[in-house]
Amino acid sequence: MKTYRILFTVILLIGLCRHSEGLFNSISLQDYVDSFVDAAKFKIEEKLSLNDSTISHIWSYFKTKYNRVYSSIDEEKERFRVFRDHLRYVLESKLEKLRTYELELNEFADWTLEEFDLFKKGLIISTSLRRNIIDNQHHYHLRRIKRILNKRRYKNKRFFREWFSNLIHGNDKNNNQSTDLFDWRTKSIVSSVKNQLKCGCCYAFATATILETLYVLKTKSQNIIDFSAQQIADCSSNGNNGCSGGNFPPSVRYLLGQGGKIATEASYPYAGKKQTCQTNNLNQIDLGNIEYGAIPEGDEKNLAEVLMNYGPIFIGLDADSKRFMFYKSGVLQIKNCPTRRQDMDHAMVVVGYGYDNILKIPYWTIKNSWGTKWGEHGYLRLAKDSGNMCGIASMAYYGKLT
Incomplete structure (x- = not known):
């Protein structure tokens, strides 16, 4: 009997050693x-x-x-x-108490916040945008007073509309919210989640995601073609800076300069670092003419409408928080999260929105580029209609292929 026990123990230990990985x-x-x-x-x-x-x-x-x-x-x-x-x-x-999200320790646990900002973000605002922000600062107080007056008039009109509507139809707000759902992933035209590794080129992955879906919509294809984020990072030097950051408009301008063509991921694979721009032996996809526009700053209602009508949207977020770094699941809410355009530091893609019936919170569904082990299989849910949470609509761009 002892012999069997010893033999079993040896076999168990060997198995554990082999399968430790x-x-x-x-x-x-x-x-x-x-x-x-x-x-x-x-x-x-x-x-x-x-x-x-x-x-x-x-x-x-x-x-x-x-x-x-x-x-x-x-x-x-x-x-x-x-x-x-x-x-x-x-x-x-x-x-x-009253948490609507869960954090978890992950592979970034031994990184400083400075390293995390350097390697896992990479959104920079353009020179013209920075100049406009400075030029507009002296008009701030006048605009603020105007917004307050308009907001008061809007609230008064909204109050009477809602009062009259509830009187006629009853209050079915919660029922409407529970069915308020839209998600481009359900149409199987959003590409897989990627990992930017230690390279601040989130803007390149976000741009590629937008164009991948737009190309499927334009061609009515049954298959998604992954486009090369590496090409955007390597070659779009006028306004972008490789692994040190970039934005959507410079990326689109570069592609327009190439005749509206972009390389496939298969022919120009991701390397996790900036390389010399490649021009030979590439499989190029002709996107046609690329147009883009901006969402009015802070307008989440317009963001939702454009999302449904045009496709996934390139956004900037202020992700300067450990809550982003260690986000696991749920609807992320961060009190006093900055919303100024100049504070946006990470690019992602809004692919949908919904309503969590358990938490009783509307949310945006956002695709990230930190791999599938981060968040909800690479996605983030961020509080929707909650004061432009973390700048969700502060620097948002949509695209069109014509």
Whole structure:
């Protein structure tokens, strides 16, 4: 009997060794963290008490799972300090009351915020836009007074319209919200989520996503062709800056200069870094004439209408928050999140909107370029009609192929 037990143990250990890589891939870092948190009952009087032994176990798991090797003991000490702070931040977020979203520790856990901004963002506002912002500053107070007066008149008219409508039809606001849903993904014309890796070219991936869907709509094709974000990052130098940022208008102007043509991803694959612009042996798709327009600043209603009529929309967001860095699921809401156009620092694509019947919150559905393991399989849900949350409609562009 002892012989069988010994043999079984040996076989089990061999199996565990062989499948250790699969084990690390199947169990997320946050699941591993939560197993320790639940077992040790760190939630004591609404505060977290983490002992060094527990943090060390989680740190070891993180390094193994993401193959982290540091150049020196000093660097590892600094990375551990960053990791420990992020671990505490994510765990403490679970203690917040009335949360509508969930955070999780992920592969960015040993990155500083400065590194995250450098590698995972990359939206820059154009010189002309920056100049317009400066030129318009002295008109700010006059416009503000005008907006306040218009807002008051609008609220008064809206109050009487809604009062009269409710009197005739009854109040069915919640029923309407529950069916307020639109999503281009349901039409199978949105390409797969990509990963920009350590290159600040989110603008290139967002531009490619817009054009991919527009080309399917124009040609009525049954298949989506992935376009080359690498080409946009490498070649659109007039207004864009490779892995150091860019925007939608300069990207479109570059493609117009190429006769409205763009290379396929297969012929000009993504490298995760800026390269010399390639011009030979490319499979080019003729998009035709590319037109684009801007959503009126802060107008979420117009954003929704244009989304339905034209296709997915290029947006800028102020993603300067750990909530974006460690977002896992739910409807993200950030109190006092900046909405000024000059604060937008990350490009994404709005593909739809909906209403969460459990949370009772309308939301935007947004495609990101940080891989499928981030967020809801690479997507973010952001609070809709909530004061232009994080600038969702502050720097938004739509496109057309004619």
